[in-house]
Amino acid sequence: MTCFFHQFLTINNLIALLTIIIITIIFISILIRLTTDQYPRILIYKDERFYLDPISGEHHPLPQLGTIFLSKKHTVTYQDIQPSTHYLSVIVPAYNEQNRLPTMLDEAIDFLEQKSFKYEIIVVDDGSRDKTTQIALGYVQKYGTEKIRVITLVKNRGKGGAIRIGILAARGEYCLFADADGATKFSEFEKLNHFIQERRKSYKESIAQRSLFRTFLMWGFHFVVWLLTVKTVRDTQCGFKLFPRTVAQILFTHTHIERWAFDVELLLLAERLQLPIGEIPVEWTEIEGSKIVPVFSWIQMGIDVTLIFWNYTIGAYRYPKQPYEKIYGIIMQQPLL
Missing domain, CATH: 1.20.5 (Single alpha-helices involved in coiled-coils or other helix-helix interfaces)
Incomplete structure (x- = not known):
């Protein structure tokens, strides 16, 4: 032998x-x-281009999604995007969040109602099988469609896909996406807003309360992310990120990954475009009911990060190039039967 x-x-x-x-x-x-498609093919169904006014019972077209895209133009450009009418758009991706969503919305609305700027909250129901949409529409009925809108996706996309559709329907000069679990206190928006306005250097600490096992898995994931992709941000998965509207549209129309690791690709594109990126400490608390399955979800994210690295390395995926004229591969579909 x-x-x-x-x-x-x-x-x-x-x-x-x-x-x-x-x-x-x-x-x-x-x-x-x-x-491989070098630029993502963005699938948007017809029913996803409208929002419901629960008071009148009428459906109205969403900005961009329900107006320009309904014109059936073969090429959509960033010049076609309508001017902002609000200061802030808050995008809340939600999948089976009927229990945790009300706490998050209550806190966000209490905070935003004290501000002088115009805001909107867009809840994107990512194909939930519970009463997420109905819960969110209750807030629309109370505060009106100028402040809160609900987009119910025909088919589950994943967190990244849900946020992308919310970004495309946003009217704010700045776009913030925030998790529906309320793990990050909404008042932390002040820190993000301060950085994005002043362009100051970010802090290096992070304030978080998560389980030891979850922290161990997160460290391993962050090492893989740092090794293969993003170098400038330590915690890529924080579900509380703020973008200027034009930057958000460029990034979210060029990302391929729609599930948990979408943040990694998003930040990789931002690094490659040499956009100012800041990481500041926010108060984050682990909330019961997380959709992330320990070990399995981290393995899946590790695979996605490896695919992101490999596909950009071999040129299967392409980085955005100036002048960012096209929104690539947006496909309009009729509702599923």
């Missing part, structure tokens, strides 16, 4: 094996590059 392995593990055999592996990797990379 020892003699057999000695014969097999000769220098020539090892070189041949290594050559086969390299050729296989090159072949697979070429195949992926030739068969």
Whole structure:
């Protein structure tokens, strides 16, 4: 047996094996590059281009999604995006969040109602099977469609896909996406707003309260992210991010990943475009009912990060290029039967 392995593990055999592996990797990379859409194909169904006014019972077209895109133009450009009418748009992706959403919305509205600027909250129900939409529409009925709108997705997209549709329907000069669980106190918006206005350097600390096991998994994930993709941000997964509207539209119409690791691709694009990025400490508390499944979800995110790294490295995915004229691959569909 020892003699057999000695014969097999000769220098020539090892070189041949290594050559086969390299050729296989090159072949697979070429195949992926030739068969992968370099820019994302954004799927938006007809029913997702309107919001419901629960008081009148009427459906109204959403900005961009329900007006310009309904014109059936073959090419949509950033110049087509309508001017902002609000200071802040808050995008809240929600999947089966009937229990946690009210606490988050109550806190956000209490905070925003004290401000002098115009705001809107867009709840994007990501194909929930509970009463998430009905709960959110109760807030619309109380505060009106100028302040709160609900987009109910025909089909589950994942957190990144839900946020993208909310961003495209936003009217704010600035876009903030916030998790529906309320893990981050909404008053932390002041810190983000201060940075984005003053362009000051960010803090390096983070204030978080999460379980030891979850923290251990997060450290491992962050190491993989740092090694393969994003270098300037330590916690890429914080569900509380603020963007200027034009930047948000550029980034979210060029991301391919729609599920948990979408933040990584988002920040990778921002780094490549040399956009100012700041990371500041926010108060974050782990809330019961998380949709992330320990171990399994982190493995899936690790796979997604590896795919992001590989696809951009081989040119299967393309970075945005100035002047950012096209919103690539937006597809309008009729509702699913």
